[in-house]
Structure formats: structure tokens, C-alpha cells
Amino acid sequence: xxxxxxxxxxxxxxxxxxxxxxxxxxxxxxxxxxxxxxxxxxxxxxxxxxxxxxxxxxxxxxxxxxxxxxxxxxxxxxxxxxxxxxxxxxxxxxxxxxxxxxxxxxxxxxxxxxxxxxxxxxxxxxxxxxxxxxxxxxxxxxxxxxxxxxxxxxxxxxxxxxxxxxxxxxxxxxxxxxxxxxxxxxxxxxxxxxxxxxxxxxxxxxxxxxxxxxxxxxxxxxxxxxxxxxxxxxxxxxxxxxxxxxxxxxxxxxxxxxxxxxxxxxxxxxxxxxxxxxxxxxxxxxxxxx
Amino acid sequence: xxxxxxxxxxxxxxxxxxxxxxxxxxxxxxxxxxxxxxxxxxxxxxxxxxxxxxxxxxxxxxxxxxxxxxxxxxxxxxxxxxxxxxxxxxxxxxxxxxxxxxxxxxxxxxxxxxxxxxxxxxxxxxxxxxxxxxxxxxxxxxxxxxxxxxxxxxxxxxxxxxxxxxxxxxxxxxxxxxxxxxxxxxxxxxxxxxxxxxxxxxxxxxxxxxxxxxxxxxxxxxxxxxxxxxxxxxxxxxx
Numbered sequence: 001x002x003x004x005x006x007x008x009x010x011x012x013x014x015x016x017x018x019x020x021x022x023x024x025x026x027x028x029x030x031x032x033x034x035x036x037x038x039x040x041x042x043x044x045x046x047x048x049x050x051x052x053x054x055x056x057x058x059x060x061x062x063x064x065x066x067x068x069x070x071x072x073x074x075x076x077x078x079x080x081x082x083x084x085x086x087x088x089x090x091x092x093x094x095x096x097x098x099x100x101x102x103x104x105x106x107x108x109x110x111x112x113x114x115x116x117x118x119x120x121x122x123x124x125x126x127x128x129x130x131x132x133x134x135x136x137x138x139x140x141x142x143x144x145x146x147x148x149x150x151x152x153x154x155x156x157x158x159x160x161x162x163x164x165x166x167x168x169x170x171x172x173x174x175x176x177x178x179x180x181x182x183x184x185x186x187x188x189x190x191x192x193x194x195x196x197x198x199x200x201x202x203x204x205x206x207x208x209x210x211x212x213x214x215x216x217x218x219x220x221x222x223x224x225x226x227x228x229x230x231x232x233x234x235x236x237x238x239x240x241x242x243x244x245x246x247x248x249x250x251x252x253x254x255x256x257x258x259x260x261x262x263x264x265x266x267x268x269x270x271x272x273x274x275x276x277x278x279x280x281x282x283x284x285x286x287x288x289x290x
Numbered sequence: 291x292x293x294x295x296x297x298x299x300x301x302x303x304x305x306x307x308x309x310x311x312x313x314x315x316x317x318x319x320x321x322x323x324x325x326x327x328x329x330x331x332x333x334x335x336x337x338x339x340x341x342x343x344x345x346x347x348x349x350x351x352x353x354x355x356x357x358x359x360x361x362x363x364x365x366x367x368x369x370x371x372x373x374x375x376x377x378x379x380x381x382x383x384x385x386x387x388x389x390x391x392x393x394x395x396x397x398x399x400x401x402x403x404x405x406x407x408x409x410x411x412x413x414x415x416x417x418x419x420x421x422x423x424x425x426x427x428x429x430x431x432x433x434x435x436x437x438x439x440x441x442x443x444x445x446x447x448x449x450x451x452x453x454x455x456x457x458x459x460x461x462x463x464x465x466x467x468x469x470x471x472x473x474x475x476x477x478x479x480x481x482x483x484x485x486x487x488x489x490x491x492x493x494x495x496x497x498x499x500x501x502x503x504x505x506x507x508x509x510x511x512x513x514x515x516x517x518x519x520x521x522x523x524x525x526x527x528x529x
Binding site: 166176179185187 | 343364365368369373375379380381382383384385392393394397400441
């Protein structure tokens with residue numbers, strides 16, 4: 001019985017992280033129509049900045065300051081990255097392909113940049129809240145509980161922002177009809193950079209939360225990025241609710257599979273499930289038609 | 291004579307290497323409503339797109355109240371109160387009617403007047419008020435056209451350009467829109483109206499330009515009586 005509960009909790013933790021990552025990916029996909037392959041390295045950079053700012057080996061300002069500054073820096077990096085690697089190619093018809101190359105290049109650039117600045121030694125963040133908590137009669141670290149709470153909270157805030165603010169509705173609008181957005185006087189380029197910045201901020205936050213569960217290396221985000229990609233496709237590209245739902249389904253599936261089948265075959269299983277779902281429902285599990 | 295509100299002088303442009311406009315010259319004076327008509331694919335929509343900044347002019351001038359706006363960003367044109375409602379506009383299909391309308395007042399100068407203008411649009415098109423919470427993709431063709439015009443009005447236009455607002459609509463709906471556009475222009479909004487249906491234009495405008503082969507082929511007062519034969523002749527040449 002206790003096993004089922006701990007598998008469930010571990011699935012929810014994974015799902016929460018995937019939800020934040022995949023939502024960031026999905027936001028860029030719906031708004032700009034491209035996939036950002038630097039999303040994974042953004043996670044690592046976020047964690048490293050938080051490490052530099054927060055831990056005693058860095059500047060020692062504490063985990064909360066690390067979190068805040070880490071996310072802020074990532075928002076800035078996202079904004080600039082859009083300007084440099086996406087903006088110049090947006091008018092081109094093959095922008096989707098070009099963006100694969102440019103965002104991958106950006107990702108390599110950041111990977112080597114982090115190695116240059118922080119070296120190859122593994123690092124870890126202190127948990128934001130130390131200690132253990134009993135949840136569903138399972139001992140779980142307080143930090144993981146925090147992940148379970150922060151993820152939905154962040155996504156609700158994101159939803160409120162997109163639904164009820166002027167800039168948020170404009171971001172949704174520009175993804176649906178660029179020409180109309182222009183004719184209404186929207187600053188389309190600024191909206192694109194904002195969406196990218198927001199997405200990078202989400203990546204940074206996920207990286208920082210993950211950085212005290214796993215070791216921080218430049219490839220911290222690589223494996224979660226693949227999962228987030230599965231989630232985004234599985235959930236139906238572009239639907240925020242679908243992406244979040246799919247994140248928890250994949251998280252739980254992964255936890256169950258890791259427990260019963262093992263770590264080795266789990267990625268294969270996840271890809272298998274994704275292919276099966278796409279065979280039956282080409283628009284994704286929760287995706288809309290057309 | 292007073293300075294024209296909109297002045298287009300020898301405008302030349304196109305898409306990529308394909309030239310569409312071959313020197314369009316026209317003017318819209320204070321309180322005037324002009325109509326553009328002519329065969330499909332001869333540059334009417336291209337002309338509006340160039341005026342609103344979606345396309346860059348290759349040559350020639352566009353002046354709004356004496357100020358050159360040729361080649362500026364669309365948002366700079368919107369900020370000057372020139373609103374373009376494009377043809378067959380689908381707006382934002384996944385947003386509700388009221389969300390679409392509110393975004394129509396996105397420009398800074400329209401924002402203060404947003405809620406009063408929203409009330410005015412709902413008064414003009416009661417059907418939009420009924421469907422305010424519906425996603426705009428669920429609207430019928432006529433309702434979508436009303437929404438497109440409503441979004442244009444939300445931008446507090448000082449000059450409104452409508453591109454074929456009755457495209458593909460049933461006659462009854464056409465009459466409804468004719469009514470609505472008439473009301474809009476009667477409150478003194480200058481109008482540039484593109485239409486295939488010349489009778490529709492005659493009812494709503496003071497002057498007509500016929501655009502043929504990317505240039506103005508004819509400039510006539512709408513009060514001149516046009517009969518069907520003459521229009522046919524304009525389209526197809528003398529038989």
C-alpha cells in the first residue's frame with residue numbers, strides 16, 4: 001500500500017515539473033510557431049544562476065534570493081535570445097527549420113558557456129524548504145511538496161495572465177492571427193519576445209526546483225526536455241489545459257513504469273505510448289481538431 | 291480647398307517581384323466617403339494593405355492629414371486613427387466576441403474610450419451583444435463580418451477602411467450591414483469602402499474610384515446615375 005502511495009507522489013512531482021516545462025515550450029510554439037531547443041539548457045542556466053546567487057559556495061544570499069534572481073535572469077536571457085536567434089528569421093517561410101538550427105546552436109553556446117563559467121564539477125542547490133513531511137503516510141521531502149504546490153500555482157497565475165491582462169490576451173491573439181494583431185496596433189515583435197521571455201522564466205523556475213533534487217550539470221534539462229516534448233505533443237500542441245493534463249499523465253506513467261519495469265525501459269515505453277496515442281488521435285490526447 | 295484627409299500619390303507596390311499597383315492616385319476629403327470597385331485581383335486590397343502599413347510602398351506617397359505615412363509600421367498608422375478592416379477577416383477564432391472587441395481598442399488612443407465604444411458597437415450590432423461570450427469561430431459569416439467592423443470601431447477610427455464587408459453574404463444580411471455602415475458614416479467617420487457591388491457603394495459613398503490593372507481607371511461622383519449597362523461597360527469594356 002505504501003508503495004502505491006510513494007509511486008503516486010513521485011509521479012505527481014514529475015508531472016508538476018513536466019507541466020511547467022511543457023507549458024513553456026507550448027507557449028513559444030503557439031505564439032511564434034517554433035520549437036525552442038534551448039529550453040533544456042535554460043533550465044540548467046537557471047539552476048546555476050540560483051546556485052551562484054544563493055549557496056554559500058557562491059554569493060550566499062540564500063535560496064529564496066537565488067530563486068528570484070535566477071528566474072529574473074532567465075526572463076532576460078529569453079528576451080535577448082529571441083532577439084538574436086529567432087527575430088532575424090521570423091519573416092522567412094522556412095522559419096520552423098531555421099529555428100531548430102538556431103535554437104540548437106544557442107543551446108550549445110549556453111552549454112559551453114556554463115562550463116566555462118562554472119566548470120564541470122557537479123553542483124546542487126539547497127532545498128528551498130529543508131526537512132521531511134508526511135504526506136499520504138509517506139515520508140517525502142518538504143522540497144518535493146513545494147514542487148507539487150508551486151507548479152499548479154504558477155500555471156494558474158500564467159493562465160490568469162493570459163486570460164485577463166491586456167498583454168496576455170494580446171499574446172493569445174497574435175498566435176491566432178498575426179495580420180489582425182498588426183492592424184489593431186499591437187507591437188507583434190514585442191509580444192513575441194515577451195512570450196519567449198516568459199517561457200524561459202518557466203524553464204528557469206523548473207531548473208531551480210529540479211536543481212536541489214538532482215545534480216546540476218549543463219545537461220540537467222536535456223532529459224526533462226525530451227519528456228516535456230513528449231508531453232507537449234501528447235497533450236495536443238498549443239492547448240494549455242491539454243499540456244498540463246498530459247504532464248501529470250506522463251509523470252504518473254513514468255513513476256509507475258520506473259517502479260515496475262525499471263529506469264532502462266521507461267523512455268521507450270513513454271515514446272511507445274505517445275506513438276500509440278498519435279495513431280488513434282493525431283491531434284494529441286486533449287488536442288482540438290483543426 | 292482644405293487639405294485632403296487621405297492623399298495617395300502615384301503609389302506603386304506589389305508582392306515580392308510581382309507588381310500589383312502601377313501608380314494609384316486618389317484623395318479623400320473632409321467628411322467624405324469614397325468607394326473603390328473594380329475586378330478582382332486588380333489591387334484594391336493591396337492598396338488598403340499598403341495604406342495601413344502591412345505592405346511597403348515601392349514608390350509614391352501616402353499622406354494622412356498632410357503627414358507622410360508611407361512605409362511606417364501598422365501600429366503607427368493605427369495610432370493616427372486610421373483603421374483597416376481587412377477582407378474575409380477571421381480575427382481571433384479562439385477568443386470570445388467580447389475579447390476580440392476589447393482587443394480592437396488595444397492602441398493607446400482608443401483605450402480610454404474602450405467601454406463606451408463597446409456599448410456603441412453592441413447597440414449597432416445587437417447580435418454581437420447576444421453572442422458576447424461565444425468564441426468567434428462559432429459565429430456565422432454575417433456575424434463575423436459584424437464583429438470585424440465592430441473591432442474596427444473599437445479602434446476609435448478617424449478614418450475607416452472596410453475591405454468587402456459583404457463578401458459572400460446573403461442579400462438580407464447585406465441590407466443589415468448597409469444600414470450599419472450608413473449609421474457609422476453618418477456620425478462623421480470618413481470611409482474608404484471596397485466593394486464588388488456597385489449599388490451598395492452608390493448607397494453609401496459620395497465618390498467612386500474604379501481600380502483597374504492596379505491604377506485608377508475612373509473617378510466619378512456617386513450621385514451620377516449609373517445604370518447597369520454602364521457598370522458592365524466599365525468592367526468589361528465596350529462590347
